[in-house]
Amino acid sequence: xxxxxxxxxxxxxxxxxxxxxxxxxxxxxxxxxxxxxxxxxxxxxxxxxxxxxxxxxxxxxxxxxxxxxxxxxxxxxxxxxxxxxxxxxxxxxxxxxxxxxxxxxxxxxxxxxxxxxxxxxxxxxxxxxxxxxxxxxxxxxxxxxxxxxxxxxxxxxxxxxxxxxxxxxxxxxxxxxxxxxxxxxxxxxxxxxxxxxxxxxxxxxxxxxxxxxxxxxxxxxxxxxxxxxxxxxxxxxxxxxxxxxxxxxxxxxxxxxxxxxxxxxxxxxxxxxxxxxxxxxxxxxxxxxxxxxxxxxxxxxxxxxxxxxxxxxxxxxxxxxxxxxxxxxxxxxxxxxxxxxxxxxxxxxxxxxxxxxxxxxxxxxxxxxxxxxxxxxxxxxxxxxxxxxxxxxxxx
Amino acid sequence: xxxxxxxxxxxxxxxxxxxxxxxxxxxxxxxxxxxxxxxxxxxxxxxxxxxxxxxxxxxxxxxxxxxxxxxxxxxxxxxxxxxxxxxxxxxxxxxxxxxxxxxxxxxxxxxxxxxxxxxxxxxxxxxxxxxxxxxxxxxxxxxxxxxxxxxxxxxxxxxxxxxxxxxxxxxxxxxxxxxxxxxxxxxxxxxxxxxxxxxxxxxxxxxxxxxxxxxxxxxxxxxxxxxxxxxxxxxxxxxxxxxxxxxxxxxxxxxxxxxxxxxxxxxxxxxxxxxxxxxxxxxxxxxxxxxxxxxxxxxxxxxxxxxxxxxxxxxxxxxxxxxxxxxxxxxxxxxxxxxxxxxxxxxxxxxxxxxxxxxxxxxxxxxxxxxxxxxxxxxxxxxxxxxxxxxxxxxx
Numbered sequence: 001x002x003x004x005x006x007x008x009x010x011x012x013x014x015x016x017x018x019x020x021x022x023x024x025x026x027x028x029x030x031x032x033x034x035x036x037x038x039x040x041x042x043x044x045x046x047x048x049x050x051x052x053x054x055x056x057x058x059x060x061x062x063x064x065x066x067x068x069x070x071x072x073x074x075x076x077x078x079x080x081x082x083x084x085x086x087x088x089x090x091x092x093x094x095x096x097x098x099x100x101x102x103x104x105x106x107x108x109x110x111x112x113x114x115x116x117x118x119x120x121x122x123x124x125x126x127x128x129x130x131x132x133x134x135x136x137x138x139x140x141x142x143x144x145x146x147x148x149x150x151x152x153x154x155x156x157x158x159x160x161x162x163x164x165x166x167x168x169x170x171x172x173x174x175x176x177x178x179x180x181x182x183x184x185x186x187x188x189x190x191x192x193x194x195x196x197x198x199x200x201x202x203x204x205x206x207x208x209x210x211x212x213x214x215x216x217x218x219x220x221x222x223x224x225x226x227x228x229x230x231x232x233x234x235x236x237x238x239x240x241x242x243x244x245x246x247x248x249x250x251x252x253x254x255x256x257x258x259x260x261x262x263x264x265x266x267x268x269x270x271x272x273x274x275x276x277x278x279x280x281x282x283x284x285x286x287x288x289x290x291x292x293x294x295x296x297x298x299x300x301x302x303x304x305x306x307x308x309x310x311x312x313x314x315x316x317x318x319x320x321x322x323x324x325x326x327x328x329x330x331x332x333x334x335x336x337x338x339x340x341x342x343x344x345x346x347x348x349x350x351x352x353x354x355x356x357x358x359x360x361x362x363x364x365x366x367x368x369x370x371x372x373x374x375x376x377x378x379x380x381x382x383x384x385x386x387x388x389x390x391x392x393x394x395x396x
Numbered sequence: 397x398x399x400x401x402x403x404x405x406x407x408x409x410x411x412x413x414x415x416x417x418x419x420x421x422x423x424x425x426x427x428x429x430x431x432x433x434x435x436x437x438x439x440x441x442x443x444x445x446x447x448x449x450x451x452x453x454x455x456x457x458x459x460x461x462x463x464x465x466x467x468x469x470x471x472x473x474x475x476x477x478x479x480x481x482x483x484x485x486x487x488x489x490x491x492x493x494x495x496x497x498x499x500x501x502x503x504x505x506x507x508x509x510x511x512x513x514x515x516x517x518x519x520x521x522x523x524x525x526x527x528x529x530x531x532x533x534x535x536x537x538x539x540x541x542x543x544x545x546x547x548x549x550x551x552x553x554x555x556x557x558x559x560x561x562x563x564x565x566x567x568x569x570x571x572x573x574x575x576x577x578x579x580x581x582x583x584x585x586x587x588x589x590x591x592x593x594x595x596x597x598x599x600x601x602x603x604x605x606x607x608x609x610x611x612x613x614x615x616x617x618x619x620x621x622x623x624x625x626x627x628x629x630x631x632x633x634x635x636x637x638x639x640x641x642x643x644x645x646x647x648x649x650x651x652x653x654x655x656x657x658x659x660x661x662x663x664x665x666x667x668x669x670x671x672x673x674x675x676x677x678x679x680x681x682x683x684x685x686x687x688x689x690x691x692x693x694x695x696x697x698x699x700x701x702x703x704x705x706x707x708x709x710x711x712x713x714x715x716x717x718x719x720x721x722x723x724x725x726x727x728x729x730x731x732x733x734x735x736x737x738x739x740x741x742x743x744x745x746x747x748x749x750x751x752x753x754x755x756x757x758x759x760x761x762x763x764x765x766x767x768x769x770x771x772x773x774x775x776x777x778x779x780x781x782x783x784x785x786x787x788x789x790x791x792x
Contacts (some may be wrong), residue, residue, distance in 0.1 A: 001417065001418065001419065001422075001423050001427075002417070002418065002426055003415055003416065003417040003423060003425075004415070004416045004417075004634060005413050005414065005415045005416070005639070006413070006414045006415075006638055006641055007411065007412075007413055008410075008412050008413070008414055008553075008573075008641050008644070008645060008646060009409065009410070009411050010409070010410045010573055010645060010650045011407065011408070011410075011650075012407070012408050012409075012410070012650055012651050013405065013406070013407050013408075014404075014405070014406045014407075015404065015405050015406075015432065016404050017397055017401050017402070017404070018401065018402045018404055019400070019401045019402075020397065020399065020400045021398070021399040021400075021403070022397065022398065022577055023397065024398075029397050029399075031397075031399055042742070042743060043741075043742045043743070055572050081405075091511055098439075103561070103562070104562075107562040107564075109569070110738065111650075112738055112739065112741055112742075113653075113739070113741060114655075114741025115741075115744065116742075134570065135531070135569070135570065135585055136561075136567060136568060136569045137569075137739075138556065138558070138566075138569045139570070139571070140654075157404075159413055160408060160534065162534070164499075165499070165503075165532075166499070166503040168503070169534070170534075171503070171532060172531045172532060173531070173533075173534045174530065174531065174535070174570055175534055175535070177404075177406055185535065203401075207675070216608055232491055238400060241402070242402055245402055245404050246491070248406060249405055249406060250403070254407075255405045255408050255511075256509075256534070259403060260508075342506065342508055343508065343509070343533075344510075345439075345441045345508055345509060345510025346438070346508075346510065347438060347439070352756060356414060
């Protein structure tokens with residue numbers, strides 16, 4: 001049996017700026033124009049905007065600002081049509097009409113691989129628009145403009161996109177680095193109290209895994225966060241995003257071909273809490289609870305000191321996160337472990353804590369100890385003084 | 397306006413073997429098993445086969461061979477279901493039911509990122525199955541088993557996939573390197589005369605651009621090709637594939653983010669010939685004609701010597717390719733240049749010939765000289781002795 005082989009090796013390099021600014025579409029801010037011009041001065045650059053309609057309601061001047069901005073630079077920027085408005089929130093990823101609308105615009109306005117789609121919205125909208133950009137012509141240039149804490153510091157800076165299918169979250173998607181990510185801190189001022197807070201859990205998470213100093217900073221600034229200090233939130237978003245970007249760049253597995261996802265600390269139960277609550281529990285809230293669970297579990301298994309464990313729980317609690325939900329006691333919570341294992345190709349790999357700023361990968365989980373951790377979280381929450389119930393209303 | 401920026405850089409490396417063998421699914425050939433085991437011995441590997449139904453008709457034992465082969469290695473390989481059969485040819489890329497059938501199987505059999513889909517078929521089927529694999533779970537491992545000369549030496553070894561949409565060829569697709577490519581030379585023996593020949597035009601093309609020795613080899617082996625000598629065809633497929641792989645690896649732009657596609661010599665008119673003929677002209681035949689056109693044009697523009705030009709035309713003719721089709725005289729042929737330009741982001745970049753084995757990029761084309769070249773090809777074809785009309789029938 002004669003066989004000849006050639007070992008092919010393909011190396012691809014992606015570069016994109018992640019910028020933190022304010023008043024992104026004010027005429028006096030050159031960042032957006034400068035960002036597009038990185039693509040060269042050879043032609044007018046076609047732009048199509050896709051905007052989260054919920055976000056747009058809180059920013060009624062945004063569309064006019066975009067028109068004025070692109071008009072100002074009209075010799076270089078070509079707005080192909082008025083913005084497309086799409087449903088916000090996770091539901092946008094369930095409805096194919098959202099991404100089909102974008103495909104149609106790509107076809108109609110002859111958007112090519114060298115044109116730009118600018119997506120403005122929260123994590124779900126960025127996921128969906130990112131997917132809608134990734135497939136036509138094998139990928140249109142995407143500029144992400146994240147509008148929530150969670151998308152500015154976490155999902156919006158990464159290399160993934162997704163929509164839902166077959167009743168499964170993120171069933172369809174690709175790895176597709178954006179052309180640029182432009183974060184505007186002013187967009188955070190109109191967030192509801194829950195959305196303002198919920199993205200901070202990813203900052204706590206990445207601090208716990210990688211940066212003890214950042215954890216200390218978060219401890220010091222609890223009051224500033226709960227009192228909506230924008231400067232502090234900008235710093236949190238910046239440091240959290242920087243740690244995420246560093247992980248993607250230097251973690252050795254940007255397109256997740258291996259069996260571990262070390263940044264998914266606390267996420268096996270968090271994903272399940274979200275679905276068991278029909279997404280009434282926000283992703284960031286579920287992550288805070290998942291962190292608390294795996295932190296206490298790390299302590300129970302003798303990996304983490306009691307002192308460190310309590311510091312974590314107190315920080316999350318002081319920020320305002322509930323650390324217990326009744327869904328934790330559903331037997332289905334353990335399916336979260338199975339699904340996590342399945343997603344990683346059959347090999348369970350869970351991140352635990354060895355100390356503040358120090359992660360540890362394990363390949364099995366002790367269900368009895370998980371149950372014990374859940375019972376602890378329930379009694380801990382019951383023993384604490386009741387806070388004023390959080391209101392889900394716009395604060396600014 | 398305060399702005400902070402982080403320059404993100406993501407480097408991704410893909411490695412895959414491209415193997416040339418015979419009797420791929422015979423029990424005595426360990427290649428397929430060995431290929432899968434590159435993924436590790438940690439678990440039984442799930443496999444789903446998708447097969448071109450036209451090809452399967454000529455290989456009635458294939459399904460049983462696959463069953464026997466996977467049964468033989470059943471402790472390591474898990475066949476999740478009987479093969480899925482799909483329509484072959486370009487039409488498979490027009491009909492969403494083909495890729496939706498694959499999505500359903502991925503969902504039903506819990507195919508994950510670490511499972512395998514094995515696609516067996518010609519270029520269109522590999523394109524379609526590749527697309528169907530690339531989106532669920534952000535990409536399932538794909539093993540391509542190309543069954544035609546064209547897919548073994550060209551499309552099947554690369555990093556692209558596609559389906560059609562909005563009445564446009566390859567409207568949807570991604571860049572997604574396969575896990576492996578396994579070429580079985582025996583599969584070529586059942587090709588029709590036209591399909592046996594048509595893939596050779598890509599070999600002529602890549603020889604012209606990159607490898608004068610290979611061009612001389614093709615000249616020497618014309619008779620062997622036309623008499624269906626399998627050893628010679630294996631050598632042509634191997635050398636052509638190797639040149640393509642080298643271009644993808646070392647060409648500096650594997651995911652085509654730049655404005656040029658230097659390997660697309662002769663392709664601007666070839667794409668148009670295909671569509672103007674409603675795909676009655678095969679891709680390989682259209683490419684042969686497109687090569688002849690741009691070769692003669694190179695001569696007319698004073699870039700290529702007359703001697704080299706005639707060598708190219710004679711080789712293509714002697715292999716049996718028509719060098720003229722009436723569609724060349726349709727005014728729409730020039731739309732091919734515009735579409736090529738549009739696809740490359742507004743900057744025209746066309747590959748011409750400076751010599752045999754030497755390419756040259758130009759950024760404008762002289763329509764009068766193109767017309768003159770077309771007229772020359774018409775009169776050249778008319779002046780030649782008529783060959784026996786090629787029959788589109790199965791030869792073995």
